[in-house]
Amino acid sequence: MSTRVETFFRSRWVERPPGVTELEPARLPAGFRATGVAYGYKPSGRPDLGLLVCDADDPSSAALFTRNAVVAAPVTVSRRAELAALRAVVANSGNANVGTGEPGLRVAEAMVDAVAKGLDVPATRVGVASTGIIGIPLEGEPLLAGIEQALGTLSPDGGADFADAIMTSDQWPKRASLEVELGRGAVTLCAQAKGAGMISPSFATMLCFVETDAAVDPVTLARLVRGATERSFERISVDGQLSTNDTVFAIASGASGQGVEAGTDDENRFAVALDALLRQLAIEILADGEGTKRLARLVVDGPLAAAEPVARAVGNSPLVKCALGGGDPNWGRILQAAGQALLGGSGEMDLAIESIVVARDGVERGLDDDAQRDVDEAMRQPEVEISLKLAGGPHAGEGAELFFCDLGHDYVSFNSEYST
């Protein structure tokens, strides 16, 4: 997969919705400014502090956070904010501010206070996020100097700079700016995300920021963001590892004058665009997972209670992931991993790779040479589709979907050498 973004919707699994046009990714919706600066944490000198501001007096917002019992100081601090009415979000990269105790909390609070003071808004209306290494103290003073610098460089075209500033081991920035046609005019919908390792989000992703100039009430916004997150960031796994810092912030400025009201056609149009946006971003995160060479989409047809653990067991199996990396149709490992999540259940499942059934009722089908060649060829493509039908059924309206990537040498190299 190339790091060059020709068009945002480039995965086979995401189509550009009707009425959606791509804009220059730096461009933010009306009522937003952003920036990214290098405050000096990253030895490389790359940007490591992002600031996103909504200039509307009365924006709506929504937020989702990790469920890990070990949480970052910025998550603790953000949870206390007015999450339905945020005016700004500040994020640093390089240090996750986790396991840093009271001093870490004070740094996160000081970040919020500095932004609030600079913008002349209450501190309760500023969110904060961090990403990077865990367990290393985070110094406050350079950060506060960086926030001063950021406050002076905010721009309506700062979306790309902001996206650059939140990257850690990401190889390319993940962001898009979309124009979405509604009934009486267009709104702009943007998002910036980062990922790389420790990616198996639950209720949120590593970090994602969504902005729109549509007018959306906080309850509708929260519902839309939650729904889109469930179908995107919660359906990917790089390494099965739930981060301590996962955060999604969404802010709607209303500056376009276009409203998105619950139960209307406009809500559907907006929801479809938001779904596609977050879904493509999630797949970007997976494609740029540490060392990723190949992606797979697994669809499990089965009762919900079984389908979800089966999907996770297969997608997080190091044996399945190594086979995917090797382009190796060693599908017996998919059955084994699925069976591990079905203790005491039935192993009589059907398995297909790109619609070619390789096992029926748990038994290999003795593929002829042509079919075997097709399976071999499919396993060498950059995006592989796998489907698993559990015993019993039909299971209409149930099942689970998971996008996962291979486990390769680059992941091992990167994660053997990260902190030292």
Added chain:
Amino acid sequence: MSTRVETFFRSRWVERPPGVTELEPARLPAGFRATGVAYGYKPSGRPDLGLLVCDADDPSSAALFTRNAVVAAPVTVSRRAELAALRAVVANSGNANVGTGEPGLRVAEAMVDAVAKGLDVPATRVGVASTGIIGIPLEGEPLLAGIEQALGTLSPDGGADFADAIMTSDQWPKRASLEVELGRGAVTLCAQAKGAGMISPSFATMLCFVETDAAVDPVTLARLVRGATERSFERISVDGQLSTNDTVFAIASGASGQGVEAGTDDENRFAVALDALLRQLAIEILADGEGTKRLARLVVDGPLAAAEPVARAVGNSPLVKCALGGGDPNWGRILQAAGQALLGGSGEMDLAIESIVVARDGVERGLDDDAQRDVDEAMRQPEVEISLKLAGGPHAGEGAELFFCDLGHDYVSFNSEYST
């Protein structure tokens, strides 16, 4: 870790129990014969068929099998046998006979029948086990010819040949022959095991065979084997993957004339020896996991319901395992992985590496240079001890222990290229 066995009990975590002496590992207890032959499945020409026979008329036996919903044909066939009174066990390596349907079941039954006929015992008194690749049909005819050959080469000193014949990706054989002093004389206690990949046993290990010439009734034998397995094979994880073929068979011939009765001192002596034997074998399996460079023992102090998932989450985290491989004291990943298993709980845990507390109540302790050097040094040893104390407590009598290994390039290489 060297592949040369100087002494069997060579892990820092297993001591040779008092009254236990090592014998030549090929030597079997009185009343047993075994062999290993090359029947022609492995392209390398290495042994791939093992046969173990107990010549006593009325032996006791016990068996444990995988809980995976996808099970091998030999597991299905063995479950129907008289598991408390087995006379023989046959095992092939190279092909796991899984996902092979009715033809696979017929091959496993034919293996049992051929052994039963050759020994003139009922087919219900023969167990069968397989290990190797999943989902490939297993041809019966060459196997039956191999069984003929095996029946002609059985020997009281065949323990090592049998251990060689059950190896797949193992680099060295895992077996021991012990003399155990009881109150009125000695008994012999032997075992052979194999492991390598797909190792996260639940109720059993990949394959393990235990023989003794003590007289042990089947109920006591089953209890002893289950208890020793819980403290050994169930406490290791190479890759978190529960196999489809895990099997433990234990047979007691009684040929020594020494009885081991429930509730006696002799039972304690025998149980301690069996524990140490299986524990060292389990650590051998881990040390010879695919690509293993370094082992860790994790002790979690906490309520049982939390300690076990925390231990598994840490021991199976690819981030923790890569850091272990790199000798990298990136302990923040241990907190993150533990927190993932404690959704909604408290992340305020204490973490120590070789008794040096690196985090207290979830907060880094700012180690001085000497202590940091000690931690760095400890992480580069072949066996690393990690302890994690969950919030609350004391938790006397609870907690969990897990032995795990690193995730390295050799695991990835091996498992990207296995079937192709």
